[in-house]
Amino acid sequence: MVVRIRLARFGKRNAPFYNIVVAHARTARNSKPLEVLGTYDPIPKPPRPGDEGGRPWKDIKLDTSRAKYWLGVGAQPSDPAWRLLSMAGLLEPRYRVAQIQEEKAKLEPSAAAETSAAAAKA
Amino acid sequence: MPPRIRAPALQPPNTTYTPSTRFQCPYHPSSQARPFSNSTPHASRLRRRMFAWLQGPGRAFKEPLPGSTNYLGAYDRSGALIRGRGLERRAQGQREEGKHASDGAEDEAVGVDALTEEKERLEREAKEKREGELPPETLEDLRPFPLNREFRSQAVLSEELREAIWERVVKRGSVRGVSAALGVAMERVAAVVRLKEVERNKPLALPYARAVLAMLPQTPLDTRIKPRPHESINDLPVHQATTTQLFHPVSESRHFTRVDAGLVFDSRLPLLPADARIPHPELVAQAGMTRTEVLEAQKALDEKEKEERRLREEKRKKREAKNKVVQGRRWDFVFQEVSVESVGEDGRSAKGVGWRYGFPHEDRKRGQVKIPRRVEA
Numbered sequence: 001m002v003v004r005i006r007l008a009r010f011g012k013r014n015a016p017f018y019n020i021v022v023a024h025a026r027t028a029r030n031s032k033p034l035e036v037l038g039t040y041d042p043i044p045k046p047p048r049p050g051d052e053g054g055r056p057w058k059d060i061k062l063d064t065s066r067a068k069y070w071l072g073v074g075a076q077p078s079d080p081a082w083r084l085l086s087m088a089g090l091l092e093p094r095y096r097v098a099q100i101q102e103e104k105a106k107l108e109p110s111a112a113a114e115t116s117a118a119a120a121k122a
Numbered sequence: 123m124p125p126r127i128r129a130p131a132l133q134p135p136n137t138t139y140t141p142s143t144r145f146q147c148p149y150h151p152s153s154q155a156r157p158f159s160n161s162t163p164h165a166s167r168l169r170r171r172m173f174a175w176l177q178g179p180g181r182a183f184k185e186p187l188p189g190s191t192n193y194l195g196a197y198d199r200s201g202a203l204i205r206g207r208g209l210e211r212r213a214q215g216q217r218e219e220g221k222h223a224s225d226g227a228e229d230e231a232v233g234v235d236a237l238t239e240e241k242e243r244l245e246r247e248a249k250e251k252r253e254g255e256l257p258p259e260t261l262e263d264l265r266p267f268p269l270n271r272e273f274r275s276q277a278v279l280s281e282e283l284r285e286a287i288w289e290r291v292v293k294r295g296s297v298r299g300v301s302a303a304l305g306v307a308m309e310r311v312a313a314v315v316r317l318k319e320v321e322r323n324k325p326l327a328l329p330y331a332r333a334v335l336a337m338l339p340q341t342p343l344d345t346r347i348k349p350r351p352h353e354s355i356n357d358l359p360v361h362q363a364t365t366t367q368l369f370h371p372v373s374e375s376r377h378f379t380r381v382d383a384g385l386v387f388d389s390r391l392p393l394l395p396a397d398a399r400i401p402h403p404e405l406v407a408q409a410g411m412t413r414t415e416v417l418e419a420q421k422a423l424d425e426k427e428k429e430e431r432r433l434r435e436e437k438r439k440k441r442e443a444k445n446k447v448v449q450g451r452r453w454d455f456v457f458q459e460v461s462v463e464s465v466g467e468d469g470r471s472a473k474g475v476g477w478r479y480g481f482p483h484e485d486r487k488r489g490q491v492k493i494p495r496r497v498e499a
Contacts (some may be wrong), residue, residue: 010477019476035462036476044453056453061460061475087448088457100451 001026005070005085006078007040008033016042020062020081022070037070038062040084062088190256191275191339195265205257264339275339279306279314279352282343287311288318295431296424302402304344305351316497347413356402363387 002025009029011017018040021033044056067090071077077085086093093101179201186192187203198204264275279287283304290300291311301308341352370386372378384393397403404423408416446457465474472478484490 008477017477021476032479036465036474037462038460039476053454055449057447057456058450058453059458060455061458063460063462063475064457066462084455087455088446100449104449 003034003070003073003075004078005037005067005075005081007080018042020067020084022075025076035066035070037067060084060088064088064090186336187256190259191264191266191337193263193266193275194268196259196263203256205260205263209256259339277339277341277352278335279310280340280342281335283341283352284314284318286343287314291315294424296427298402298404298427299420299424301355302405302420303349305349305353305355307353307355308401310353356400356405358396358400361387361393361399363393 003022004025005020005022006029007018008021008023009016009018019033019036020038020040022035022037023031023033027033038061039059041059044058047054047056062084067085067088071085071090077091082091082094083097085091086097092098179197179199182197182201182203183192183194196204261274265271265273266275267273283306287300287304287306290303291297292315294300297308297311297315300306301311304311306314341350344350364387368386380395380397381392384395387393393399397406400406404419408419411419444459448455448457460475462475465471470478470480485492
């Protein structure tokens with residue numbers, strides 16, 4: 001059976017909260033997974049007091065080494081999971097994440113080299 | 123019923139409206155105007171009384187006293203300021219005294235040194251000035267509702283004091299120290315600082331604030347070394363655990379202290395003894411010290427507090443530096459590293475990462491606090 005890395009929606013109505021889980025593909029969304037790799041809170045938080053840029057932020061908790069392991073043994077990330085894992089530098093960025101990174105690369109060529117190198121290494 | 127419209131022919135002939143006639147009762151017997159109301163005699167008596175009050179004892183409230191509250195409780199029935207009575211009497215007495223004193227003063231002044239004379243004159247002037255002013259408000263004057271004798275208006279911080287608090291906290295960086303120095307509770311000092319921060323970036327309704335402040339007793343900024351406190355700052359907070367009765371038999375031979383008493387209330391999380399629970403335990407320690415010693419002790423405390431804060435900040439920065447921040451278009455994605463091992467061997471630890479499986483969500487349970495308990499200012 002295929003093992004997938006996917007999001008399991010918890011939280012309340014209008015207050016979503018996701019566990020990033022490793023689970024068998026055919027099990028129900030919120031059933032007990034093989035492992036909880038982390039969480040993703042999609043509701044942006046207001047900028048913190050000491051923050052210079054003053055940008056809102058989203059909180060993601062992730063066990064990177066376990067995620068790498070599961071990817072190594074063939075777990076298939078779902079599209080949203082791919083999005084998050086690529087931002088963490090574990091996968092090749094696709095779609096919107098890739099677009100944004102390209103935009104940033106045009107603005108700052110030096111920083112872009114680092115991110116692409118990191119992605120390639122992963 | 124059709125609306126009652128007054129016919130123009132029935133209007134009173136003289137309807138000029140001058141300040142002197144403003145509060146005159148339209149139902150007064152001598153009034154020439156035709157009474158246009160069908161209200162009962164009782165109601166008109168009440169109105170008559172109201173106008174009588176407005177023109178008599180209530181006149182004092184039309185022009186509020188400058189620099190003082192102007193509550194009903196401060197005046198007697200005839201509309202005279204109670205604390206101003208002595209002033210009138212003294213003024214009368216002085217007028218009479220002045221006639222006698224003027225002839226005796228000349229021969230006395232001959233042998234006295236010019237310096238002391240000058241000093242005396244200044245003192246006398248200051249005394250006269252003090253006597254000429256209204257005495258400060260007593261507790262009796264601070265009753266805005268005459269029928270509720272228990273309610274007394276409490277003083278609020280004046281604008282200057284609030285400004286001084288904010289400046290000192292920003293400069294000195296110690297809420298505790300500023301609270302002890304100015305006699306304002308720590309919670310209030312913190313609230314003033316937060317409010318000042320908000321006020322800096324917002325348009326303010328200053329005339330409104332001024333009007334409200336004029337109606338309240340205020341604590342002025344006192345620049346003396348030991349200023350008059352705004353409130354009692356070292357009250358022992360009542361811990362909820364101590365509100366229930368508790369009988370704990372102890373043998374007479376046992377040395378039973380307040381620390382032991384705290385253990386009795388809760389053995390897991392013992393209550394601190396009262397000396398440690400008061401807001402300013404350092405003030406008790408400084409009780410017998412001289413002025414310089416107190417200053418030094420306070421300085422050391424401030425330094426310690428500053429150092430602790432710096433360490434905390436450093437720790438937070440270090441923790442946040444470990445996070446990976448990926449910039450999106452509208453917000454940043456902050457990746458925090460966690461460990462899957464935190465769920466424990468059975469996978470059921472509450473410290474584990476993420477929403478837990480097989481546990482009911484307890485947000486409807488009694489005692490769950492859902493209102494925010496802290497504000498990121």
